[in-house]
Amino acid sequence: MTNPYLEGNFAPVSTELTAIDLAVTGTIPPELDGSFLRNGPNPIAPQDEAAYHWFTGDGMVHGVRLREGNALWYRNRWVRSETVAAALDEPSHPGPVAQQGDFASNTNIVRIGPRLLACVEAGSRPYELTPLLDTVAPSDMAGTLPAGFTAHPHHDPVADEWHAVNYWWGWGENVQHVVIDKKGKVAHSRLIETTGGPMVHDLAMSERWIVVYDLPCDFDLQAAVAGERLPYHWMPDQPARFGLIDRTDLDGPVRWIDVDPCYVFHTLNAYDDGDTLVIDAVRWPKMFEGTGNGPIESGKPCLWRWTIDTAAGAAKDEQLRDVDEEFPRIDERLTGRRHRYGYGALNLTGSESSGRGGIVKHDLDRGTSEILDLGAGAGPNEFVFVPRAGSQAEDEGWLVGFTYVADTDTSDLVIVAADDLTGGPVARVHLPQRVPFGFHGNWIPAGR
Numbered sequence: 001m002t003n004p005y006l007e008g009n010f011a012p013v014s015t016e017l018t019a020i021d022l023a024v025t026g027t028i029p030p031e032l033d034g035s036f037l038r039n040g041p042n043p044i045a046p047q048d049e050a051a052y053h054w055f056t057g058d059g060m061v062h063g064v065r066l067r068e069g070n071a072l073w074y075r076n077r078w079v080r081s082e083t084v085a086a087a088l089d090e091p092s093h094p095g096p097v098a099q100q101g102d103f104a105s106n107t108n109i110v111r112i113g114p115r116l117l118a119c120v121e122a123g124s125r126p127y128e129l130t131p132l133l134d135t136v137a138p139s140d141m142a143g144t145l146p147a148g149f150t151a152h153p154h155h156d157p158v159a160d161e162w163h164a165v166n167y168w169w170g171w172g173e174n175v176q177h178v179v180i181d182k183k184g185k186v187a188h189s190r191l192i193e194t195t196g197g198p199m200v201h202d203l204a205m206s207e208r209w210i211v212v213y214d215l216p217c218d219f220d221l222q223a224a225v226a227g228e229r230l231p232y233h234w235m236p237d238q239p240a241r242f243g244l245i246d247r248t249d250l251d252g253p254v255r256w257i258d259v260d261p262c263y264v265f266h267t268l269n270a271y272d273d274g275d276t277l278v279i280d281a282v283r284w285p286k287m288f289e290g291t292g293n294g295p296i297e298s299g300k301p302c303l304w305r306w307t308i309d310t311a312a313g314a315a316k317d318e319q320l321r322d323v324d325e326e327f328p329r330i331d332e333r334l335t336g337r338r339h340r341y342g343y344g345a346l347n348l349t350g351s352e353s354s355g356r357g358g359i360v361k362h363d364l365d366r367g368t369s370e371i372l373d374l375g376a377g378a379g380p381n382e383f384v385f386v387p388r389a390g391s392q393a394e395d396e397g398w399l400v401g402f403t404y405v406a407d408t409d410t411s412d413l414v415i416v417a418a419d420d421l422t423g424g425p426v427a428r429v430h431l432p433q434r435v436p437f438g439f440h441g442n443w444i445p446a447g448r
């Protein structure tokens with residue numbers, strides 16, 4: 001048996017490199033002063049082809065530092081969980097490991113308050129890293145994070161606070177909502193009753209509401225007992241609903257809104273329009289039906305919109321685009337506010353391992369989309385929007401992400417002007433090795 005998540009550019013790399021003064025084609029915008037960091041699974045030990053699930057590989061962060069038009073360095077480092085440190089024959093990094101378990105966080109890397117955190121869901125605490133990607137220790141946010149965390153905390157740019165919905169099978173049919181203040185400490189925590197123990201990968205946030213995705217991909221005890229690496233499965237008999245937490249009454253009743261069965265990994269954004277809540281997200285028709293090694297067999301992910309009448313408690317949904325995409329991002333200065341543009345990682349053929357990769361930009365006001373094709377086998381890779389300092393226009397800035405280059409079996413850091421997508425990359429930073437297809441990244445401005 002072969003496992004597509006161990007082949008091609010999904011396969012892990014075996015070496016940690018540091019390279020300086022990288023070769024560049026094109027011109028790096030001199031305003032870009034910071035690091036692009038991205039996390040993803042990179043199992044350190046040989047894997048059983050049948051058993052390996054893409055979501056379970058040890059985390060490895062890849063980063064590129066840009067300054068004054070130059071690419072100063074590239075680094076890739078495993079997140080040093082106990083397992084990874086032992087495999088590398090290194091001292092461990094003791095810290096407040098959650099009782100729920102220790103795992104080399106593999107899904108996102110986010111700066112929250114004073115800490116750069118490699119994050120994962122399902123019970124493990126995040127790991128704090130240095131700006132050079134060395135592991136500090138697991139973090140409980142200065143003793144305030146009660147248990148595990150999520151890979152998708154959302155920052156409100158006006159309130160300057162973070163919201164997260166965390167899950168762990170040991171909480172039974174509950175998930176946990178936490179609010180983190182600008183100093184990186186949990187200021188509020190609450191369990192929310194769900195149905196069936198759902199895998200809750202992300203949330204949606206508007207100025208008024210936090211939305212809990214209680215969707216029917218649930219913890220499967222039998223699969224866990226049987227030793228399945230990721231014991232969550234499609235359970236269509238369970239309800240599909242969105243839970244609305246009023247941000248002005250965090251401990252108040254949750255309003256549950258029934259929706260048609262589906263699965264959502266990622267929200268593009270959400271916003272309020274009077275009593276109407278609008279949620280744009282990538283919708284999958286189902287997730288993890290039966291056993292498998294990743295999401296490939298779960299249908300075609302496309303951008304949808306849910307329009308919720310919060311007074312009546314009813315939702316309408318509509319498919320916005322018929323494009324195979326994931327990893328949606330916006331200009332995060334608008335998180336929770338009305339957005340016009342959205343960006344997604346494109347997969348032009350619908351096959352994750354052999355498709356052409358690229359970027360899709362949606363203009364949701366005009367109802368149009370533009371595509372930048374980055375080549376055969378190039379994706380899927382998430383691209384992050386970095387605003388030009390002081391810019392007013394929502395798309396005035398750059399899209400930054402990694403792309404696989406099949407011809408050389410390496411990867412580039414690609415920079416595209418977000419307001420001129422079809423003009424192609426303004427710069428390609430050539431990396432000394434490939435960056436395996438992974439999950440999420442962020443731009444960390446210098447000095448943060």
Ligand SMILES: [Fe+2]
Nearest residue numbers: 151265266440
């Ligand atoms: Fe994600």
